[in-house]
Amino acid sequence: MRDLADGFSWARKLKVRHLESLLMLEKAGTLTEAAARLHLTQSAMSHWLAEMESLVGAPIVVRGRQLELTPAGQLMKRLAISVLGDVSRIGQELHAAAQGKASHLHVGSVWAGMATLLPSTITEFQLQHEGVSVTVTEEPFNTLLERLTRRELDVVVGTIDARAQHLRIDHAVLFEDEVCVVAGRGSRLWGRSEPLRLSALIDENWVVPPHGTSMRSQLDSALVDAGVPWLQPKVETAAITTLLAMLNRGNYIGICSEEMTRYQVARGTLQRIEIDRVIKFGAVGVLWNRDVHSATVNDFVQIAKATCTAERTGSYRHHES
Incomplete structure (x- = not known):
């Protein structure tokens, strides 16, 4: 929990794949459907979810027939939207820059x-x-x-x-x-x-x-x-x-x-x-x-x-x- 209080050190092991998985989980509603959309096995999807909850130090989904985000999950969703949006924009700008253009x-x-x-x-x-x-x-x-x-x-x-x-x-x-x-x-x-x-x-x-x-x-x-x-x-x-x-x-x-x-x-x-x-x-x-x-x-x-x-x-x- 101290890593969370430090504000940064907890996120050093966080990967883009964690954030992608979270957004897909909420959108798909089930582990099985999320795994299929990301072209993963269900066990691999469960692994990514377990890793993310370990990093956060709290459950991020409520398991049931339809997965729902916990308060911690909502915070991670906000981070995912921000980070993945920036990654996408920077990717477009890098592609344009490589062609001598701007996005x-x-x-x-x-x-x-x-x-x-x-x-x-x-x-x-x-x-x-x-x-x-x-x-x-x-x-x-x-x-x-x-x-x-x-x-x-x-x-x-x-x-x-x-x-x-x-x-x-x-x-x-x-x-x-x-x-x-x-x-x-x-x-x-x-x-x-x-x-x-x-x-x-x-x-x-x-x-x-x-x-x-x-x-x-x-x-x-x-x-x-x-x-x-x-x-x-x-x-x-x-x-x-x-x-x-x-x-x-x-x-x-x-x-x-x-x-x-x-x-x-x-x-x-x-x-x-x-x-x-x-x-x-x-x-x-x-x-x-x-x-x-x-x-x-x-x-x-x-x-x-x-x-x-x-x-x-x-x-x-x-x-x-």
């Missing part, structure tokens, strides 16, 4: 990419790479770029500006975007079609990205050009979900990339407020770490470029239900 891709994106480009790219990418899972992170571009250089992200969809000209970062421009002033159904400006001066909107309740983000910097520059050197926002957020919730709940206006605006307008969740000037957002592209040579990343980049071209020429295959 998982971590992608970061700014708002502009989240509208249609990134979902379309991921959909097309996974049609060609069924075994690759994708994690998407939505953060300000500065944060994404830092994480890319630290290799915490594999690919970033973001602004191609001076910050992207890093010595070890490669990039490809995908499209040019603008910054739009937008309102939701909670705004008093919802339904208004007449253009407004940007300076006339200074006293509205603004929801904007934090200082230091590309979109906020472009808005601040446009306000200065319009003769309004200071804006006191009501809410600052880097999350598109928060922007949408605020604009459709209360009397707020905000800013959004033209790409995301077009997407949300088509779904009736936002309205573009026409103003007396164009606010340039800049080039949006895909960035990756030059020092990481991955066929999977390269495929993702090429698909992003092809998807962007296809969407802008109207030839993209939508996979919507």
Whole structure:
């Protein structure tokens, strides 16, 4: 029992076969059926069970017509699910690594990419790479770029500006975007079609990205050009979900990339407020770490470029239900 209290030493003799046997025992319900499914004799199956109970120091099944797990067995089941899941995932990653590929891709994106480009790219990418899972992170571009250089992200969809000209970062421009002033159904400006001066909107309740983000910097520059050197926002957020919730709940206006605006307008969740000037957002592209040579990343980049071209020429295959 002291081995159990030590927390680790008891498990040194534990084998993957023990964990496989336990999960099969619970699923099959009997020793005979579990042995058959694992291509073992019943005596061999009994041996594995006896060994595991010796290691645990307590019964792990209640024997009867139908086997049931004891509290100790439930704890071992939890361990089995965790360990065997990790073994399976690592096996897939090792197989992919041996082929110069990856089984998982971590992608970061700014708002502009989240509208249609990134979902379309991921959909097309996974049609060609069924075994690759994708994690998407939505953060300000500065944060994404830092994480890319630290290799915490594999690919970033973001602004191609001076910050992207890093010595070890490669990039490809995908499209040019603008910054739009937008309102939701909670705004008093919802339904208004007449253009407004940007300076006339200074006293509205603004929801904007934090200082230091590309979109906020472009808005601040446009306000200065319009003769309004200071804006006191009501809410600052880097999350598109928060922007949408605020604009459709209360009397707020905000800013959004033209790409995301077009997407949300088509779904009736936002309205573009026409103003007396164009606010340039800049080039949006895909960035990756030059020092990481991955066929999977390269495929993702090429698909992003092809998807962007296809969407802008109207030839993209939508996979919507």
